[in-house]
Amino acid sequence: MSTAVEAATRAAAQPTAARRRRLRRLVRRGPFYLLLALIFVYIVFPFYWAIRSAFTPDEDLFRTPVQYFPEHPTLGNFREVLSTSDFQRALINSTIIAGTVTAIALVVGSLAGYALGRFRFRGRSVSLYLMLSMTIFPQIAILGALYTMITRFHLYNSLRALILSDLVLVIPLTVWILTTFMRALPPDLEEAAYIDGASPFQVFYKVMLPLVAPGLVTAGLLAFITTWNEFLYALSFTQTPDKHTVTVAITTFTGKSGSTFQVPWGQIMAATVIVTLPLIVLTLILQRRILAGLTAGAVKG
Amino acid sequence: MAEIAFEDVTKVYDGGTLAVEDLTLEIEDGEFMVLVGPSGCGKTTALRMVAGLEEISEGEIRIGDRVVNELTPKERDIAMVFQNYALYPHMTVEKNLAFGLALRKLPKEEIRDRVHRAARTLEIEEFLKRKPRALSGGQRQRVAMGRAIVREPQAFLMDEPLSNLDAQLRVQMRVEIHQLQRRLGVTTIYVTHDQVEAMTMGDRVAVMSEGRLQQVDHPEVLYRKPVNEFVAGFIGSPSINLVESRLERRDGGLEVEFGEHRLAVDDQLAGNISGLERYVGKDVVVGIRPEAFEDASLGSQAPPGRRLDATCDRTEPLGSEVLAYFTVKARSILPSAEGADAVYLGEAGEEASEPLARLVARVDSRTKIAEGSPMTLAVDTSRLYFFDPTTKGAV
Amino acid sequence: MLAPALILVGIVALYPLGKTIQQSFTNQQFLAGIEPTKYVGLANYRKLIHDELFRDAAWVTVKFTVITVAFEFVLGLIIALVVNSSFRGRGVMRAVMLVPWAIPTVVCAQMWRWMYDDVFGVFNDALVRIHVIDHNVAWISEPKTALAAVCAVDIWKTTPFVALLLLAGLQVIPRDLYEAADVDGASQWRQFWRITFPLLRPAILVALIFRTLDALRVFDVFFVFFGSRVDTQTMAVYNQNQIVTIGDVGYGSAVSVGIFLIIAMFVVIYVSVIRVEQQ
Numbered sequence: 001m002s003t004a005v006e007a008a009t010r011a012a013a014q015p016t017a018a019r020r021r022r023l024r025r026l027v028r029r030g031p032f033y034l035l036l037a038l039i040f041v042y043i044v045f046p047f048y049w050a051i052r053s054a055f056t057p058d059e060d061l062f063r064t065p066v067q068y069f070p071e072h073p074t075l076g077n078f079r080e081v082l083s084t085s086d087f088q089r090a091l092i093n094s095t096i097i098a099g100t101v102t103a104i105a106l107v108v109g110s111l112a113g114y115a116l117g118r119f120r121f122r123g124r125s126v127s128l129y130l131m132l133s134m135t136i137f138p139q140i141a142i143l144g145a146l147y148t149m150i151t152r153f154h155l156y157n158s159l160r161a162l163i164l165s166d167l168v169l170v171i172p173l174t175v176w177i178l179t180t181f182m183r184a185l186p187p188d189l190e191e192a193a194y195i196d197g198a199s200p201f202q203v204f205y206k207v208m209l210p211l212v213a214p215g216l217v218t219a220g221l222l223a224f225i226t227t228w229n230e231f232l233y234a235l236s237f238t239q240t241p242d243k244h245t246v247t248v249a250i251t252t253f254t255g256k257s258g259s260t261f262q263v264p265w266g267q268i269m270a271a272t273v274i275v276t277l278p279l280i281v282l283t284l285i286l287q288r289r290i291l292a293g294l295t296a297g298a299v300k301g
Numbered sequence: 302m303a304e305i306a307f308e309d310v311t312k313v314y315d316g317g318t319l320a321v322e323d324l325t326l327e328i329e330d331g332e333f334m335v336l337v338g339p340s341g342c343g344k345t346t347a348l349r350m351v352a353g354l355e356e357i358s359e360g361e362i363r364i365g366d367r368v369v370n371e372l373t374p375k376e377r378d379i380a381m382v383f384q385n386y387a388l389y390p391h392m393t394v395e396k397n398l399a400f401g402l403a404l405r406k407l408p409k410e411e412i413r414d415r416v417h418r419a420a421r422t423l424e425i426e427e428f429l430k431r432k433p434r435a436l437s438g439g440q441r442q443r444v445a446m447g448r449a450i451v452r453e454p455q456a457f458l459m460d461e462p463l464s465n466l467d468a469q470l471r472v473q474m475r476v477e478i479h480q481l482q483r484r485l486g487v488t489t490i491y492v493t494h495d496q497v498e499a500m501t502m503g504d505r506v507a508v509m510s511e512g513r514l515q516q517v518d519h520p521e522v523l524y525r526k527p528v529n530e531f532v533a534g535f536i537g538s539p540s541i542n543l544v545e546s547r548l549e550r551r552d553g554g555l556e557v558e559f560g561e562h563r564l565a566v567d568d569q570l571a572g573n574i575s576g577l578e579r580y581v582g583k584d585v586v587v588g589i590r591p592e593a594f595e596d597a598s599l600g601s602q603a604p605p606g607r608r609l610d611a612t613c614d615r616t617e618p619l620g621s622e623v624l625a626y627f628t629v630k631a632r633s634i635l636p637s638a639e640g641a642d643a644v645y646l647g648e649a650g651e652e653a654s655e656p657l658a659r660l661v662a663r664v665d666s667r668t669k670i671a672e673g674s675p676m677t678l679a680v681d682t683s684r685l686y687f688f689d690p691t692t693k694g695a696v
Numbered sequence: 697m698l699a700p701a702l703i704l705v706g707i708v709a710l711y712p713l714g715k716t717i718q719q720s721f722t723n724q725q726f727l728a729g730i731e732p733t734k735y736v737g738l739a740n741y742r743k744l745i746h747d748e749l750f751r752d753a754a755w756v757t758v759k760f761t762v763i764t765v766a767f768e769f770v771l772g773l774i775i776a777l778v779v780n781s782s783f784r785g786r787g788v789m790r791a792v793m794l795v796p797w798a799i800p801t802v803v804c805a806q807m808w809r810w811m812y813d814d815v816f817g818v819f820n821d822a823l824v825r826i827h828v829i830d831h832n833v834a835w836i837s838e839p840k841t842a843l844a845a846v847c848a849v850d851i852w853k854t855t856p857f858v859a860l861l862l863l864a865g866l867q868v869i870p871r872d873l874y875e876a877a878d879v880d881g882a883s884q885w886r887q888f889w890r891i892t893f894p895l896l897r898p899a900i901l902v903a904l905i906f907r908t909l910d911a912l913r914v915f916d917v918f919f920v921f922f923g924s925r926v927d928t929q930t931m932a933v934y935n936q937n938q939i940v941t942i943g944d945v946g947y948g949s950a951v952s953v954g955i956f957l958i959i960a961m962f963v964v965i966y967v968s969v970i971r972v973e974q975q
Contacts, residue, residue: 035778036789043792043856049818050807066821111701127702134709136906138913140932141956144939144949145715171708188387191354196401196448197375206400210391229800231916232932236940247802251920265810272807276799283798287791290798291860 047276053269054078061266077270086241087271090249097159097245098227101166105174105223106216112171113178113212114204118190128179134172139232142168150237157239165233170226174219181215182208218289225279225290246275303365303455303488304330305351310360312346312512320346322512324360331486333479335503337493338535343512344492345460351490352381352458364455380449381458384465386441388433394420394444395429401452419447422481439470446478450485457482457489463498475502496536500524508532530586530634530693533686539591539624542660544631545690546587548580556606557587557685560629560658565606567683576696577687585696586634588686591624594662594678596670603679613676614659618666625662625670625678633658713956719949740950749926750951753934754958759843760930761911764850768907769900771851772858777892779859780866790863793856801853805920808849812836836921842928849917854910858903865899866892905966912959931955 053061054077056070081087116128146165155161185208193203209216234245244252253268283290305328312321321343328334336344349355351362353374361368369377380401389397395416402412420426423443433441442462449457462478463471479502482489493499499506500520507517508531516528520536527533533541546558548566555566555577571577597603611627618624633656662678670676687696721735744750779789796804811818812835820832835845869892877887915932922928924937935955939948 032778032781032783036783039775039778040789040792042852043796046804046807046811046852047795049811053810062816064816064821066816066818068818108701108704112705115702127706130709131705136909137713138909138932138955138959140913140915140935141952141959142712142716143936144719144945144952145712147939147945148715148719149712168708168712171705175705186385186387188383188385189389191352191374192381192383192387192389192448193400194354194374195352195379195381196452197404199375202404207389225798229798231800231802231919232936235919236936247800250800250806251802265813265816268806269810272803275803279798280795283794284791287794290794291790291864 050269050272053266054273056266058266077266081267081270087249089242090244090246093159094228094246097162098224100163101170101227102220102223104167105170106220108171109174109178109219110209112175113182114208117179117182131172131176135176157243161237162234166227166230170223174223177219178215181212185211218292221286221290304328305456305488306363308361310362311358312350313358319512324514326507326514326517328488330488333482333489333504335491335499335506336509337496337499337506338509340494342509344509348458348460348490348492352379353377378455379458380452380454382445382449382462384461386445388441388444390433393430393432397444398447398451415451419450423447438466457487459491461493508535528695530688533588537590539661541588541590543586543588543634544658546585548585550581560631562609564680564682566685570683574696584690586688586690591661591663593681593684596664596668597677597679599665599667607680607682609678609680613670613672613674616670616672622666623664623668625664628657628659631658632656716949716952719946720953740947743947744950744954750934753929753931757912757930760847760914761908763847764911765907767851768855768858771855772862775859776862776866779863793860796853797857801916802920804849804853805917812845839927846917846921858907861903862899865896869895901970908962909959
């Protein structure tokens with residue numbers, strides 16, 4: 001107890017010295033922190049502007065001079081957006097599509113990743129390079145083929161069409177990530193499992209899969225984000241608003257306020273906030289995982 | 302419980318590498334057989350072929366009376382202990398031990414029974430609920446052994462299980478494994494590169510080099526009657542001293558060159574080695590184990606012909622004894638197996654001018670031999686080894 | 697057991713491309729069934745070579761690619777270097793840097809479109825206020841500023857991501873190299889050129905390839921900003937228009953193949969550069 005009191009009094013007795021030191025350090029690193037702040041503002045400003053616009057009522061929004069801080073903040077825009085059935089529908093659609101695609105892509109990806117990562121067979125390296133090149137493939141290049149497939153199966157203007165198209169996009173990604181993770185596991189674990197009497201599927205299910213759990217999370221996240229943000233196919237393969245995804249809905253927003261022939265920017269910004277908020281939270285929490293998956297792909301590539 | 306037999310087993314990898322060549326070996330039921338040899342000699346490959354983790358290119362392997370070439374590891378009823386333990390990191394020790402049993406759908410009661418019994422035998426009961434990463438190397442090794450024991454298999458296969466442990470732990474575990482195997486009586490194949498482990502643990506030891514079996518026998522036989530230079534050099538530490546020499550007949554007995562020295566071959570030894578006669582007047586390779594030397598000043602007078610004067614280059618006191626290094630004007634040989642080229646040890650840059658052999662003697666710790674000073678070594682010439690210079694085989 | 701998964705993956709990877717190539721040799725229409733589809737040989741490709749609009753679109757795309765990749769790299773490198781030094785809150789900074797990448801591009805586009813608004817946009821307001829410009833500019837509609845406006849959006853969205861990739865590369869460089877250089881008395885600038893840059897080269901090349909290929913296939917931003925406005929189409933926009941709006945799937949497929957070949961050309965260039973590097 002006495003030592004704590006001693007330490008405290010000692011600390012209190014040298015405030016000026018420590019403060020002076022800290023101040024000096026701050027001055028030296030001043031330009032550094034300034035740069036950091038600039039970068040921060042650069043990234044954050046558009047978000048700030050969107051949020052600010054979302055909370056600004058139309059009268060203040062469509063007026064000059066521009067208010068940098070909403071003088072009469074309102075929830076009106078949000079209310080309008082959330083009560084629009086089209087937008088609600090779009091949120092549901094996106095969720096369904098992204099969820100389904102992620103689930104399927106993880107199953108296929110882990111099985112394929114296991115095969116490519118742990119077995120040696122002819123054409124393995126070819127397959128791996130194929131997967132890698134698919135991840136940088138231009139979406140537009142297969143638009144025509146996808147369209148033909150979709151119409152042939154009468155899937156035009158349906159969620160299933162988008163699930164199919166997004167799977168084409170996402171599966172190479174998950175396969176690549178999970179192959180990398182599977183490859184990193186030590187081979188004697190599998191051998192021990194075989195000797196213990198496991199069948200290949202049991203080895204996969206009981207030993208390998210639990211051990212690549214972080215890979216599954218990463219791949220799942222990337223799959224979800226990629227599908228959620230997808231625009232080209234969602235635009236091309238749907239026609240009616242009830243089949244739109246969130247990305248399409250945000251670009252075709254007409255809003256309920258029929259009075260204006262103006263673009264309902266306030267509501268669009270509100271929609272933006274609604275859509276991006278969960279993504280931002282997700283990213284902030286799981287940034288390490290996401291980065292690990294991306295750099296694994298980039299570095300190995 | 303079963304015998305294991307290799308019959309002309311060969312393993313060739315896809316690139317053409319020959320890992321194991323014509324291995325024929327019979328292991329008796331309940332025997333502790335050690336496969337020993339330098340890295341790359343094929344011992345691990347042979348073990349993995351028994352386990353079913355490597356394909357057999359040619360030949361047959363039998364466990365019990367079944368030919369197992371086409372069987373999966375699961376069907377062979379064997380258990381393996383890996384060098385890196387291969388414990389399932391995401392499962393507790395208990396689950397690790399129970400895994401194989403659960404896969405075979407044994408009733409829960411029996412699983413729990415076996416797991417606890419094994420845990421008690423290996424003294425790991427307190428770790429049952431922990432995960433492998435919370436255990437030390439020695440503890441993990443025990444869990445790995447436990448996993449093999451619970452299976453109650455026909456045979457244990459151990460792949461250098463002690464190499465990752467520190468020296469003292471290794472010595473302790475050596476004894477424990479040996480005793481455990483005695484108690485359980487399960488046929489065991491144990492792979493190691495450490496010849497001390499081999500000599501102390503094995504009922505019989507199989508020495509391998511470059512894919513071929515050199516010799517298989519009881520440890521003492523390997524020590525006393527190695528079948529070629531390689532086995533002589535591999536068994537025994539420090540390694541046997543081998544030099545090129547000539548055998549001459551002198552004064553009614555056989556004499557052998559040892560660099561600039563002449564050593565008289567013990568008459569009884571000469572009589573026992575048939576075929577030694579053929580080498581009289583010819584080149585021969587002579588081997589003297591370091592322990593066949595002794596400090597002449599400590600014991601009784603050594604007669605000339607069993608004595609060697611040299612300068613001690615270096616000493617290594619080991620506590621129980623002292624290693625004395627000295628040189629002799631001869632060509633020393635690195636022990637190799639049949640067919641390999643002889644390798645000469647000499648100083649860098651030195652060619653055919655003055656061959657020098659660096660040799661080692663193991664003497665009692667009471668010795669007064671000091672670095673840089675002259676010494677006299679007594680040589681027990683009844684413990685000489687002779688090898689043919691071309692075939693490398695023992696005479 | 698694994699065969700079905702692999703087969704599925706193979707189909708997913710190869711079938712669409714193969715189908716596209718096949719279709720490029722046909723005269724297939726979007727509303728098929730009206731006219732039976734038949735093969736027309738290389739007619740589509742001949743049309744493609746003479747297609748002025750496609751050439752313009754390709755040119756726009758290339759310009760966009762060069763501008764954005766250049767800026768993203770320089771800025772990204774600077775940001776990466778700044779963030780690389782340790783400071784409190786670095787983890788937060790990294791997380792923040794990842795956010796622009798995570799949001800849908802179209803959402804970004806909408807945000808920026810509002811900021812660019814000619815009457816109520818914040819850019820016009822701020823720039824006029826600090827007297828950089830004297831009257832509002834129609835950033836998007838004005839042909840002279842349109843490309844710059846679009847590039848700015850992509851740069852904003854992607855620079856942090858490039859920075860993060862480079863940051864990962866920077867963090868692999870062992871600290872003791874810098875410490876040894878400090879002891880040797882090398883300046884910061886010297887250290888950068890002699891240590892950082894060479895060791896970062898592989899990461900730079902990889903990021904460069906990915907970014908270039910990404911930029912060549914850009915669609916979302918251009919579509920949101922310009923719709924089908926002719927002078928600001930990218931190849932992807934042009935292609936999508938062909939297939940969906942105009943409905944000529946056969947010709948559209950040929951265009952797709954054309955785009956693919958152009959991109960493949962860039963890949964070949966890059967790979968050979970890497971090959972030379974490795975020697």
